[in-house]
Amino acid sequence: MIGTMRRLGRLFDPKSAKSLILALDHGASEGMVPGLTEFPALLAGSARLPVQGVVLNKGLARASVPAIDLNKRIVIQLSAGTRHGVPTYNQSLVCSLSEALRLGADAVSVHVNIGNDLEDRMLSDFGMVTDEAHGLGVPVMAVVYARGGQIVNELDPALIGHCIRLGGELGADMVCVPYSGDAERFSLAVAACPVPVLLAGGPGQPSWEAFKRMVADGLAAGAAGAVIGRGIFQHKDPLGALAEMCALVHGEPDPEAA
Numbered sequence: 641m642i643g644t645m646r647r648l649g650r651l652f653d654p655k656s657a658k659s660l661i662l663a664l665d666h667g668a669s670e671g672m673v674p675g676l677t678e679f680p681a682l683l684a685g686s687a688r689l690p691v692q693g694v695v696l697n698k699g700l701a702r703a704s705v706p707a708i709d710l711n712k713r714i715v716i717q718l719s720a721g722t723r724h725g726v727p728t729y730n731q732s733l734v735c736s737l738s739e740a741l742r743l744g745a746d747a748v749s750v751h752v753n754i755g756n757d758l759e760d761r762m763l764s765d766f767g768m769v770t771d772e773a774h775g776l777g778v779p780v781m782a783v784v785y786a787r788g789g790q791i792v793n794e795l796d797p798a799l800i801g802h803c804i805r806l807g808g809e810l811g812a813d814m815v816c817v818p819y820s821g822d823a824e825r826f827s828l829a830v831a832a833c834p835v836p837v838l839l840a841g842g843p844g845q846p847s848w849e850a851f852k853r854m855v856a857d858g859l860a861a862g863a864a865g866a867v868i869g870r871g872i873f874q875h876k877d878p879l880g881a882l883a884e885m886c887a888l889v890h891g892e893p894d895p896e897a898a
Contacts, residue, residue, distance in 0.1 A: 643777020647746050648813050651692050651713050651779070652836075652864070656890040659814075659838060662686060662882070663695040663869030665717040665749075668734075675874040682872070683707045685879040689886050693746065695867065698735045701743045713746035715781060718769060721751075729753040729787040733765050737772045747779040747813075754803065756788020763810070770811035782812035783840065783867075795843070797822035801829035808833040816867045818842030819858035826861045836864035841871045848875060855888060865889055 652659045662682070666673050683694065687709035695715045696704065708714065718740065719731040731751045740748050750769045752762045766782060773780045784803035786794050793799070800820035807815030816838045820826050830837045839858040845851040851871050858866070866889055875881035886892065 641774060641777075644774055644779050644813060647713075647777065648779040651715075651747060651814070653690055653692060653890055657864070658859075658889050658891075659692045659836070659865030660690070660886055660889040661693040661695060661715060661838070661865070661867045662691050662872060663841070663867050664700065664873065665695045665697045666869055667700070668697050668717075668720045669722055671722075673870070673874075675870075675878065678878070679873065680704070680707050682878050682882070683709075686712065686882060689879075689883055690890055690892075691882065691886065692865075695749055695869070698739060698743055701745075705744070714744055715747045715749050716740040716743055716745040717749045717751070719749070719751035719765070719783075727756065727758070727788065729756050730758050731762055731765075733769070737769070737776055737778065741776065741778065745778065747781055748773055749781040749783055749816075751783045751785075752806075753785050753787040754806065755786045755790040755799070759788070766810055766812075774811070779813040780811070781814040781816055781838070781867075782807040782810070783816045785818065785840075794818070795820050797825040801825055804829040804833050804837055807837075808835050814838055814864075816840050819854055819861070819863070821854075821857070823857060823861040826858070826863075830862035837862065839863045839866040839868075841866075841868050845871070848881065852884065852888060855885070859889065 693713035718735045720734040721731045770780050784807050786799040797820040803817045818840045
């Protein structure tokens with residue numbers, strides 16, 4: 641596990657002990673997502689900012705090698721499913737650990753949706769990935785959502801707490817979940833989790849200011865960072881938004897104020 645821990649440590653800023661990871665893996669599930677077509681410029685610009693890593697699907701990871709700063713860690717997304725699928729919450733493994741390593745992965749991500757009729761297979765995939773990844777010294781980020789036929793409210797604090805607990809119980813090195821909005825119960829779940837908990841972008845917010853408040857509230861409740869995609873690449877000024885998010889996550893002065 642020494643290799644796993646060393647690679648995991650590189651995904652956290654040495655000063656703030658927080659992690660900001662840019663998620664650019666939405667194309668597989670959503671198709672031609674507005675804003676994502678400009679990802680080469682965003683990747684290049686992120687080299688000047690304290691962004692600890694970028695999440696990519698394997699095809700973009702292979703095509704983007706020249707654009708990725710060598711100091712940025714690559715998190716290869718192993719799971720995929722499309723919004724056209726039946727059911728839409730299905731996630732299947734589409735990349736192996738060996739392929740991810742050939743692409744230069746510093747960590748891998750697996751997506752699990754609980755509360756549906758495919759939960760057992762996604763959990764089985766999760767277990768297999770953690771075993772194989774740790775055998776190769778690779779950290780695993782589990783992205784866990786409550787989605788499916790049994791779920792009424794995806795942000796129910798009890799469900800978010802279960803997602804956090806599940807990721808920690810089943811061997812992930814980082815757990816990524818949406819913020820429930822209930823600071824007390826979120827804090828309890830984070831404190832009881834044996835690994836860092838990162839904030840997912842979650843449901844769309846009415847404004848950029850509301851999005852930043854959501855992230856700030858989650859960080860104050862104990863989150864160790866954030867994995868942000870759509871909130872950044874669909875902003876009218878993606879690099880400016882990324883700079884603001886870096887300042888928020890790492891506790892630095894607001895670049896606009898400076």
